[in-house]
Amino acid sequence: MALLRAFYKYLKKRRSIAARFRLLTEVGKKLIPQYRFSWPYLDWWNDKPFNSYLQRFNELHHFNTDRKYMLYQLLRLIDDIPGDTVECGSLEGAGSYLIHLMNDQSPQHERWHHVFDSFEGLSAPGEGDGKHWEQGDLSVSMGQVRKNMDNFDRYTLYQGWIPSRFAEVQDKRIAFVHIDVDLYQPTRDAIEFFYPKMSEGGVILCDDYGSSLCPGATRAIDEYLADKTEKMLYMTCGSGFLIKGRQTALQLA
Template sequence: MTLFKILKMFRHTLQSGPEYTRYVIAEVLTRFIYKPYKFSEFGRVFLNDAGFLRYHDRYVSKNNYRSLDRKYTLDQLMKLAIKVPGDTAECGAYQGASSFLICQRIAGLKKKHHVFDSFEGLSAPSTEDGSYWTKGDLTTDEQLIRDRLKSYNFVAYHKGWIPDTFQHVQSKAFCFVHIDVDLFQPTLDSLRFFYPKMNVRGVILCDDYGFSTCPGAKKAMDIFFGTKNEPIIHLTTGQGLVIKST
């Protein structure tokens, strides 16, 4: 067999060979190109969840396209949260991709969803935050999230800097809080404010916990929960999960 024929067969396998064979080839090539990456098990069915993939294509911004697993995890955790009394909140909502999932799950349940964002991007990073982020990163137009969530009439928008805007919900209790502000100080401020307002079995999910780009968010979680009963569950998606126990 000539080299040309072998290459042709290989190309055919890459393009239309059995799925598992292509998966193994991708794994071997990846090991060669980027060794630290570890493929997960073949055949995880959530990757073929057509409805969820449609949501992700439509609502997740191009600069956050690697968040499919985190969005899926958030959506699944909402199944726990909706069993608990209280409202939901997102600290750092950007264009509303996660808030959309939260709203979908609480629609019809007489809960409110509270959106907290400067819409002027990140606040100034501190020494805990490393060098990845700059003040003003992720600035976006508030109208985008308002358009995206327009069919949900139970959303309250709290535009401004965290923690100043938290005073608007001083008297509320919560079943789910998503903290996604990338930085040390607003993560710590969010925990200090929301933790005492979480009902038992309420869910706190920090999107940034396990990422080398967000050392400040991890530090804030570790400091805060270092003196609490609840463990932080470090999910393989990079999220940090806490379930309020008392």
Template structure:
């Protein structure tokens, strides 16, 4: 019987012949075998998908805000996979009774601007509100704010936040989300932009960089896409992605 290591090396060899530019990664990682995380991926049909690394990072970043006061939010829910991880962490937090706020049109993307490139189209990523509610059934401390960003942001204008996940793909809703939530983050709070650094989302990357241009915080780009900042923690602008 072929060992896992031999099969992995064979896969890399064959893959490099077909797609030379693709950077294969090690498969011998403990987090890929975490039972709870594997069941989570299966719940959302992502066990064979390409979001695993960003889901794991989101889960880990929630650990950094365990002692940071404030609610949590997600802009762009799709089927609720990101909100599930956030709600799960909130439910286990003994320090704060947080409410998670979900903002989504549930009609897919708005019309992309020229800065967004040609990858996305109006209506892409559309999922119904009932799908998100079904996937978050085991949680009660959340609120859905249905509408186009930023029209429902006034619902939470008096609140402050510990963690915000932005996943709206396009320039304008990313810019609106960054501008609104940045000033409402408590010190030590984290903003994650799931689309940062993707060639398919140049508008989102530009919106983040524009928001932070004169701010001490900078987005830390992650190797599997996305990025995050910690409110109140300065970061060098050297090497930052720019569009």
């Protein structure tokens, strides 16, 4: 208790963000030495419409806000790209909500949004999926997702294990795919099925790419892209994307 009181007293004297940030980084260095803080001066943190979207899903102070912002920004890239949108792995529907919201602002394409999920959580992790996940993790019911999406009407929920229902969108052209299923096999199935259906300029975003909790997802994408000209652009927030038809330059060796 005395320690806490001393700490609050110390904080009171350090009101500026810069001073508090210094304290945070010093403590952080001790707790997780490899952890990298970023500057706390980011305009997107004050993006009101985006924050109210996050609030709707109780994600304002969650750890995925930067990846959601990435999703938002990439959706802006497909404004003139024909085709539907897809999410593989919806959880509560936060990603799909944002995708549909953006589709509604781009009415010239009359996009339809397709959502694939077991609604029973993850399938069984394979050997290359690490130790973090278990079958059934991240399970949200289809009813809950429908409820969260209830102000929209241009979407379909496909319940089933990926890729069992992909055939139902066999004839669709696709402008945007969000792959977010954490494991090797469904990630591989998703990129294998949707890559050939992408319009030129369309975007494939893999939320799990480069996360050390999801080694299988990263491997699935890299293996599939090995003989393609596009490679994943790995973002600092821990996700990767490609633009169909855009060759990706070599990386530092």
